[in-house]
Amino acid sequence: MDAVKGSSKAGALPLLLPAILFLVLLFLYPFAYGLYLSLTTAKGEPSLGNYLRFFGEARDFRTIWVTLQIAVPITLVNVGLAVPFAYYMRRGMRGERLITFFLIIPITLGTVLVSEGMLSFMGPKGWLNQLLLALHVVAEPYRFTHNYLGVVISLGLQGFPYAFLMLLGYVSGINPDLEKASQMLGANRWQTFWKILFPLMIPGIAISFCLNFVMAFSVFPSAVLLGQPSGPTRVISIAAYQWAFEKFNFNAASAISMVMAAIELLVISAVLVWRSRMYKGASMVGKG
Amino acid sequence: MKDFKTISVRGMTKRFGEKTAVNDFSLEFGKGEFVTFLGPSGCGKSTALNCITGLIPITSGEIWIDDECVDNTKTKIPPEKREFGMVFQNYALFPHLTVFENVAFGLRLRRVRKAELSRRVDTALRLVHLEGYAAKFPTQMSGGEQQRVAIARCIVLEPRLLLLDEPLSNLDAKLRVELRYEIKALHERLKVTTIYVTHDQTEALALSDRIVVLRSGRIQQVGTPSEVFSDPANLFVADFMGFKNVWTVRVKSLREIGGALEASLDAQGIPLTARMAWPEGDKRRTVLAEAFRTGAEMRTAVRPEDIVIAGAAGENRIACAATLVEYQGQASQVSATPRLAATSDDGSPLRLDLRTGSRIAEGGSFEVSVPGDKILLFPPTETAAEAAGWTP
Numbered sequence A: 001m002d003a004v005k006g007s008s009k010a011g012a013l014p015l016l017l018p019a020i021l022f023l024v025l026l027f028l029y030p031f032a033y034g035l036y037l038s039l040t041t042a043k044g045e046p047s048l049g050n051y052l053r054f055f056g057e058a059r060d061f062r063t064i065w066v067t068l069q070i071a072v073p074i075t076l077v078n079v080g081l082a083v084p085f086a087y088y089m090r091r092g093m094r095g096e097r098l099i100t101f102f103l104i105i106p107i108t109l110g111t112v113l114v115s116e117g118m119l120s121f122m123g124p125k126g127w128l129n130q131l132l133l134a135l136h137v138v139a140e141p142y143r144f145t146h147n148y149l150g151v152v153i154s155l156g157l158q159g160f161p162y163a164f165l166m167l168l169g170y171v172s173g174i175n176p177d178l179e180k181a182s183q184m185l186g187a188n189r190w191q192t193f194w195k196i197l198f199p200l201m202i203p204g205i206a207i208s209f210c211l212n213f214v215m216a217f218s219v220f221p222s223a224v225l226l227g228q229p230s231g232p233t234r235v236i237s238i239a240a241y242q243w244a245f246e247k248f249n250f251n252a253a254s255a256i257s258m259v260m261a262a263i264e265l266l267v268i269s270a271v272l273v274w275r276s277r278m279y280k281g282a283s284m285v286g287k288g
Numbered sequence B: 001m002k003d004f005k006t007i008s009v010r011g012m013t014k015r016f017g018e019k020t021a022v023n024d025f026s027l028e029f030g031k032g033e034f035v036t037f038l039g040p041s042g043c044g045k046s047t048a049l050n051c052i053t054g055l056i057p058i059t060s061g062e063i064w065i066d067d068e069c070v071d072n073t074k075t076k077i078p079p080e081k082r083e084f085g086m087v088f089q090n091y092a093l094f095p096h097l098t099v100f101e102n103v104a105f106g107l108r109l110r111r112v113r114k115a116e117l118s119r120r121v122d123t124a125l126r127l128v129h130l131e132g133y134a135a136k137f138p139t140q141m142s143g144g145e146q147q148r149v150a151i152a153r154c155i156v157l158e159p160r161l162l163l164l165d166e167p168l169s170n171l172d173a174k175l176r177v178e179l180r181y182e183i184k185a186l187h188e189r190l191k192v193t194t195i196y197v198t199h200d201q202t203e204a205l206a207l208s209d210r211i212v213v214l215r216s217g218r219i220q221q222v223g224t225p226s227e228v229f230s231d232p233a234n235l236f237v238a239d240f241m242g243f244k245n246v247w248t249v250r251v252k253s254l255r256e257i258g259g260a261l262e263a264s265l266d267a268q269g270i271p272l273t274a275r276m277a278w279p280e281g282d283k284r285r286t287v288l289a290e291a292f293r294t295g296a297e298m299r300t301a302v303r304p305e306d307i308v309i310a311g312a313a314g315e316n317r318i319a320c321a322a323t324l325v326e327y328q329g330q331a332s333q334v335s336a337t338p339r340l341a342a343t344s345d346d347g348s349p350l351r352l353d354l355r356t357g358s359r360i361a362e363g364g365s366f367e368v369s370v371p372g373d374k375i376l377l378f379p380p381t382e383t384a385a386e387a388a389g390w391t392p
């Protein structure tokens, strides 16, 4: 018996090799190379200078704060909105396909097209402002673009569909009898949501929060196109870009990328710790 | 628990678009009664159950508990306020909660104090023989154990009505019998009014005070297990209760002997004599007399267990050849063709099924006897039966 098991394990390794190779080439190698670059000078001598410079220079260092200010609120909003929407649509509803279609559009169009669309739609002469002016909601065109708000709106348009579709898949996978059982035991809708559905959604919420956060934290095109890349929306990825392609210092740029990765990792770990605190049961949400 | 005497369901109907899943369902349950809904898959058992709980809104009809209106389509008590308990086929335990918390769920919603709560949970777990499982999660338990938790979770709240939807059908045969005994014992002990849904006639017969046989959303018969078993209301119920020998017959003569009605029948060329112990005034007598007068077709139904291998004596003797013998341990299930080689109107030969302890070889000839009082007679279809006012 054991011999058979052993040989099957040994047999699996060669089969896994292409996948491992792929991971190493595509993921680990660039990461390791980036780490190496960040810890050396342009001449290849080991040094912590790149990090010290980043943390020492307020102009660069504050990008962390700027980026977090953009990424955290919009991620919270995206996931926070996705939860009730996914909940209400968990059993399907009329027009679900249409809604899903409109949600997928921003994903398929890509950031740049969405940004351009927003620039003309929400710009000072765009439809939205003309409508608001006509309705006397505002006295002069409201600035939706080229500021913090512009970046946040674009991240919402891009991130919400991901969060929603992911959570929808998650909730509709929860055995509907659980809700009925909870109801039969005396729980109203609200209690059933908070005591049964929400806890069971937590793994999904955690994952979609992580993905959304990483997406928002590494924002680049919309921060450039819709924000003020020189100041209020000079996010961390812009700092890295400028070091790499304006000052041609790849070592410094790598250090910034490493800081980015570290922050993302930190947030993800925090979320996963929260998840394991909240969701102790076996993570099985089968249809029974 | 609010006390009550009867729960009555009146003319309950549920339509899904064109499809009528439950049709004019009327029934009264006495307190403490164990009632089973029995019927084949898709006959509307679950729908009827869910309509009673309120989880599915009814299209028309009313549900009352004594003089308290539970549902009349206009005003309804929501499911969570009906004080009914439900056990689901797939257990529906909350996977993120321990066994203790699953059972305590309803008590916590009712803000039961801590000391009383753990006392009641412990009692419930003991009732279903799950002491020591409190800290486990549902996924760490077997199907049988999970179903026990589901039952404990309901009875801990002392529901007015306990509803179980095929609670044993996901379990293996041995466990099914075991848990069936436990459900029975639990009912004897707690006397909680219970509706039990199953498609398994053995379960229904073993557990119930009364059985409700359903077909396509309509009640076919309501009766005690022995009534349903030995005096089925129509061919459908008979078929469901294991009367496998359904033969087309015509009535050749009718006479009264000693309070019973004796009919000479022609079953596709085979003569049979059947005796019906129908009392004077039974509507079935009129229907049969009418069939005799018009020469209309009837159907007989005989259980395989009631057909005996003929010795020297015995009425309704039929010589047959065995076509298929299925060994089943104590007895064998035998399919045979009568020698008289009668063919029915559609050309297929009459088939005779019997169960016997004697050894019969495949292809071998033998003679059977059908006791005349074990032959049931029915109009050819349930609709014909209904139209003729055929009621046992």
Ligand SMILES: Nc1ncnc2c1ncn2[C@@H]1O[C@H](COP(=O)(O)OP(=O)(O)OP(=O)(O)O)[C@@H](O)[C@H]1O
Binding pocket: B016, B019, B020, B021, B039, B040, B041, B042, B043, B044, B045, B046, B047, B048, B199
């Ligand atoms: N939500 C629904 N929409 C449309 N038709 C339905 C719905 N629920 C049930 N039905 C139909 O109603 C009929 C009765 O269904 P139900 O689930 O009550 O059967 P059942 O007797 O419980 O069968 P089973 O033994 O397979 O559980 C079926 O024909 C089913 O197709």
Ligand SMILES: [Mg+2]
Binding pocket: B045, B046, B047, B165
């Ligand atoms: Mg069912």
